[in-house]
Amino acid sequence: MSAPDQPMVRIRSVRKRFGSLEVLKGIDLDVPAGEVVCVVGPSGSGKSTLLRCVNRLESIDSGRIWVNGELMGYAERGGRLHALRPHELSRQRRGIGMVFQRFHLFPHRTAIENVMEGPVTVLGTPAAQARRQAEELLERVGLADRAHHYPSQLSGGQQQRVAIARSLAMRPSLMLFDEPTSALDPELVQEVLAVMRDLAATGMTMMVVTHEMNFAREVGDQLVFMDDGVVVERGDPREVLAAPRHERLRAFLGQVQ
Amino acid sequence: MTPERAAGVELPIEAVRPVRPGRWLGAAVALLFLVWLAYTIIVNENLHWDVIVAYLADGRILGGLWVTIQLTVLSMAIGLALGVLAAVMQLSDNPVLRGTSALYTWFFRGTPLLVQLIFWFNIGLVFPTFAVGLPFGGPKLIEWQANAVITPFTAALLGLAINEGAYMAEIVRAGIRSVDPGQREAAESLGMSHRQVLRRVVLPQAMRVIIPPTGNQFISMLKTTSMVSVIAGAELLTVAQRIYLGNFEVIAMLMVASIWYLVLTTIASVGQHFVEKRFERGHVRLSSRVRRNLSPLPAKEPPPSKEPS
Ligand SMILES: Nc1ncnc2c1ncn2[C@@H]1O[C@H](COP(=O)(O)OP(=O)(O)OP(=O)(O)O)[C@@H](O)[C@H]1O
Ligand SMILES: [Mg+2]
Numbered sequence: 167m168s169a170p171d172q173p174m175v176r177i178r179s180v181r182k183r184f185g186s187l188e189v190l191k192g193i194d195l196d197v198p199a200g201e202v203v204c205v206v207g208p209s210g211s212g213k214s215t216l217l218r219c220v221n222r223l224e225s226i227d228s229g230r231i232w233v234n235g236e237l238m239g240y241a242e243r244g245g246r247l248h249a250l251r252p253h254e255l256s257r258q259r260r261g262i263g264m265v266f267q268r269f270h271l272f273p274h275r276t277a278i279e280n281v282m283e284g285p286v287t288v289l290g291t292p293a294a295q296a297r298r299q300a301e302e303l304l305e306r307v308g309l310a311d312r313a314h315h316y317p318s319q320l321s322g323g324q325q326q327r328v329a330i331a332r333s334l335a336m337r338p339s340l341m342l343f344d345e346p347t348s349a350l351d352p353e354l355v356q357e358v359l360a361v362m363r364d365l366a367a368t369g370m371t372m373m374v375v376t377h378e379m380n381f382a383r384e385v386g387d388q389l390v391f392m393d394d395g396v397v398v399e400r401g402d403p404r405e406v407l408a409a410p411r412h413e414r415l416r417a418f419l420g421q422v423q
Numbered sequence: 424m425t426p427e428r429a430a431g432v433e434l435p436i437e438a439v440r441p442v443r444p445g446r447w448l449g450a451a452v453a454l455l456f457l458v459w460l461a462y463t464i465i466v467n468e469n470l471h472w473d474v475i476v477a478y479l480a481d482g483r484i485l486g487g488l489w490v491t492i493q494l495t496v497l498s499m500a501i502g503l504a505l506g507v508l509a510a511v512m513q514l515s516d517n518p519v520l521r522g523t524s525a526l527y528t529w530f531f532r533g534t535p536l537l538v539q540l541i542f543w544f545n546i547g548l549v550f551p552t553f554a555v556g557l558p559f560g561g562p563k564l565i566e567w568q569a570n571a572v573i574t575p576f577t578a579a580l581l582g583l584a585i586n587e588g589a590y591m592a593e594i595v596r597a598g599i600r601s602v603d604p605g606q607r608e609a610a611e612s613l614g615m616s617h618r619q620v621l622r623r624v625v626l627p628q629a630m631r632v633i634i635p636p637t638g639n640q641f642i643s644m645l646k647t648t649s650m651v652s653v654i655a656g657a658e659l660l661t662v663a664q665r666i667y668l669g670n671f672e673v674i675a676m677l678m679v680a681s682i683w684y685l686v687l688t689t690i691a692s693v694g695q696h697f698v699e700k701r702f703e704r705g706h707v708r709l710s711s712r713v714r715r716n717l718s719p720l721p722a723k724e725p726p727p728s729k730e731p732s
Contacts, residue, residue: 246572253616260614270609274627282612287623329609336613 263333323354487662506591598629
């Protein structure tokens with residue numbers, strides 16, 4: 167378990183390349199437990215890749231990532247790194263929830279079955295208990311009345327809220343959000359942000375890639391601006407957004423606002 | 424009447440449909456042709472309808488029918504299992520597994536089924552004995568004579584199932600590839616193992632793409648089993664041939680066999696329809712979506728679903 171002063175996520179000198187394209191060029195980042203870090207930056211700057219490296223959907227080429235005090239993807243024994251076996255990786259991923267831009271709900275399962283899927287399949291929770299827990303989570307995201315709808319029968323905003331509930335069902339200690347509202351019609355964005363706001367208020371540690379500067383300003387404890395695979399600027403969102411120091415961030419903010 | 428006053432008033436449509444003489448003419452010609460065809464078949468004395476009726480429920484014919492059903496079901500089941508295995512191997516990261524799978528589909532899709540059937544039946548010429556033991560000339564634990572093990576039925580089953588597996592591999596692979604990669608990522612980020620991802624998320628969705636061509640394969644297999652007659656497989660066609668070699672009622676016996684093939688394929692088609700519907704879960708068909716969206720009645724609640732097993 168993590169010591170109270172240890173950050174929930176510790177990223178050190180992380181580099182990642184796809185073929186000859188270096189996408190992450192040495193990232194250092196800490197996410198203290200209970201805080202919300204918002205990651206912003208232009209398209210292609212490596213934000214999604216960074217999140218996917220944290221829960222090991224992508225491997226990294228160098229550097230270290232610790233989540234909850236555990237080194238992701240490797241075990242250190244006798245001064246050497248040993249790549250983890252698939253089932254050990256799966257165990258590490260359980261504690262990290264991920265919410266995708268395009269929801270990725272399981273289309274062949276109803277909303278409540280989507281939420282039950284993780285606990286029942288991965289944790290072996292008895293179905294009745296998983297169902298009760300899923301009902302509570304759907305209630306929490308405001309969708310108790312949609313429990314038996316299939317994803318194709320839900321709006322984008324409703325689907326994304328089910329996806330959040332699905333991740334929460336695993337009782338994660340960290341939640342990753344990759345542009346959770348970018349695929350939504352403007353009038354549906356707020357209902358998802360409201361759920362995320364409530365979640366942050368419960369003390370959940372969150373890394374949020376977003377273009378919603380108001381959300382970053384109100385909910386974020388830290389704002390990280392990435393460009394071209396490096397962190398260009400970081401700090402308190404209210405200060406950074408009010409007085410950006412770098413020209414690149416000023417130009418970016420001019421475009422999104 | 425002003426438009427405001429028209430609101431709320433019912434305006435039923437009782438339009439006169441346009442006359443379409445071409446349609447009527449086409450229907451009449453087709454109907455006439457069918458009546459003529461039925462007439463010539465029924466009154467044709469060379470067809471020996473009495474013989475056909477007499478042999479439809481003949482004990483030997485029913486025995487052959489049962490062998491046909493067994494061969495079809497067993498070789499489809501084994502073929503499906505082989506196909507899933509080969510498809511998963513083909514999509515793995517391991518180049519040796521990929522190569523093995525590719526070799527399998529290449530060979531068995533590239534040679535005629537007829538040749539494969541005759542080969543399996545005569546495998547005793549190549550491998551006189553089968554043994555369980557260590558490979559490359561190591562000690563043997565149990566040994567069988569090939570001629571004792573390879574009956575026409577086992578040869579037929581081997582040939583049909585292994586050949587079918589090569590085709591099913593392509594179908595299953597296309598099904599797995601049709602599933603959005605995001606599904607796999609969502610499942611993995613819940614902490615599912617590779618096997619759980621495949622079983623719980625990927626295969627159920629791949630089924631929608633796999634089922635229709637598999638149904639076609641099944642229907643086609645019902646008829647393909649007749650090829651087994653070259654190795655005297657005792658299925659429907661072989662039995663019919665044996666009978667007409669005795670009573671010279673060639674056409675009548677072929678008609679008997681054809682009637683049973685039609686019965687089997689018809690039943691299979693109906694079954695296919697229901698299985699496809701079952702795997703449509705969560706996917707609202709376009710037709711029902713249109714109906715729902717155009718319906719003046721409020722949408723019905725979807726039925727409550729079962730627990731995930
Ligand atoms: N699997 C991959 N293979 C090859 N290149 C990739 C892959 N994933 C991402 N990239 C490339 O890496 C770069 C960074 O991608 P990434 O998705 O991390 O950017 P992003 O900051 O999330 O952008 P966006 O705001 O558009 O989502 C892009 O140039 C992208 O084309
Ligand atoms: Mg992205």
